[in-house]
Amino acid sequence: MGAPRRSGPAPSPGPRGRPSGPPDPRAKNEVRSRVDVIVCGAQVPFVSGGAELHMQNIVRAMQEAGHRSELVHLPTAWEKDRLFDAPLAWRMLPLDADVVVATNFPSYFARHDHKVVWLFHQHRGAYDAIDAPWSDLGLDDDALEVQRQLTEWDTRALEEARHVFTTSHVVADRLARFNGLDGEALYHPPPLADRLRTGEMGDYVFTPTRLETNKRPDRIVDAMAHVRSGVRAVVAGRGSMAADLAAGVERQNLGDRVELAGFVPDAELVDRYAGALGVIYAPFDEDYGYVTLQAFLAGKPVITAHDAGGVLEWVEDGVTGYVTDGTPEGLADAVERLAADRDNARAMGEEGRRRAAELSWSKVVERLLSA
Incomplete structure (x- = not known):
């Protein structure tokens, strides 16, 4: 089947709403009190x-x-x-x-x-x-x-x-x-920014994500076959890969090391972040990555991949988490490093928290409207 029959130039401009002047005629960089x-x-x-x-x-x-x-x-x-x-x-x-x-x-x-x-x-x-x-x-x-x-x-x-x-x-x-x-x-704060909190550095790494190919949750399951420290993985979310992930857990006999939690409500999501040792988030070429910022606001370091896109604008290797090659072996090695030095894991999480705490919706609104 051929391309859609929409030949010709791009749509031309036309009438575009009621205002005829800038939102704030009084000053270039100020916004009217109400718009x-x-x-x-x-x-x-x-x-x-x-x-x-x-x-x-x-x-x-x-x-x-x-x-x-x-x-x-x-x-x-x-x-x-x-x-x-x-x-x-x-x-x-x-x-x-x-x-x-x-x-x-x-x-x-x-x-x-x-x-x-x-x-x-x-x-x-x-x-x-x-x-x-x-x-x-x-x-x-x-x-x-x-x-x-x-x-x-x-x-x-x-x-x-x-x-x-x-x-x-x-x-x-x-x-x-x-x-x-x-x-x-x-940049802007992630959802649940006002509810996320720190907690104990637990015995699991957490990944809340859509279970789709571009999020690469299968690599997390496969990574746990290489983890020897006793740290578990909890993967929360729904998507088309759910059955494949369950099959991977069963095939590799990882039932006691990988929990596929499915959909979790917000209150449980906050608790899972708070109790984690760290968060694994290694999607392919992500646009922004809410999981990263949510992890930081919970004081948790993030393990990611070198090709994770926008995640890398926040995760600094050895400072706020670990940037790996994205392979199951590389992810597993990073998990082991967190488990071996919990004080350093806590310090990286706190640095991430400090950076994410600077984000503000009020600043976003001011910038959007001043433009």
């Missing part, structure tokens, strides 16, 4: 994760800062034959507010005179992951034409923004590489 802010986000129906929490937290932070804010989100589809439908829908929306903050693909196709983009990520399956196993785009001519067209549309829509922020330098680097656009990394 109306619409946060725009896209969501695949029945799928919820970090991006959805992020959108809700932006709205709440705006409201707590005294602004009127609401979330507007539309369903989207990632398949290449429907890839351009949702962007066109966003172009047609009347968004009556002083400021629009657009987030993930394709919400930044929204039109508004005062559109600010805080880019979570673009459609990665059409960019850096075009040939990944989980993408339905490959290197065939039809897929490459979809990528070319999407690049043109994305660039046009993002250029309309007053300013483009990104969640990390990793996302900003992708934006520069594929679209030739600059993005300013703007």
Whole structure:
């Protein structure tokens, strides 16, 4: 099947909301005491994760800062034959507010005179992951034409923004590489930031994550076959790899060393972080990585991989955790190092906590609106 029939140039600008001047006409770097802010986000129906929490937290932070804010989100589809439908829908929306903050693909196709983009990520399956196993785009001519067209549309829509922020330098680097656009990394606190707490350095390493290929939870299971110190692993989360992980635990006779906890509610999640010796989080080329910051706020060091993307903007080898080669053997070695020197593990966790504690939603709101 060929590329979607969306020939021609990228969508052109049009009427973009009611304001005709900057949100604060009095001073360049000040924000009016109260503005109306619409946060725009896209969501695949029945799928919820970090991006959805992020959108809700932006709205709440705006409201707590005294602004009127609401979330507007539309369903989207990632398949290449429907890839351009949702962007066109966003172009047609009347968004009556002083400021629009657009987030993930394709919400930044929204039109508004005062559109600010805080880019979570673009459609990665059409960019850096075009040939990944989980993408339905490959290197065939039809897929490459979809990528070319999407690049043109994305660039046009993002250029309309007053300013483009990104969640990390990793996302900003992708934006520069594929679209030739600059993005300013703007860090923010993770979910549960106000509830996470320190606790005893326990006898297990913890990993809360979606059980999907790009998160690589199988490497954690396999790593535990090489751990001899008696430290266990607790892997929490749901996803398409759940059955494979359970089979791996059984095949390697790791039932007493690996707990697949499934979904855990927030209160239990906080407790699991607090009681861990450390946290393993070694996804592939992560955009930001809430798990890292949650671990730090619980005073736990993080074991990660050299290709973990945005995680590496926080994990400094030997300072706030360990950066490994990402193999099961490398992860196991890092677990053993934590177990062998708990005082150092505690010190690395405290340094991570100090760094993560500097993040503030009030600073995020001020930066977004001053742009």
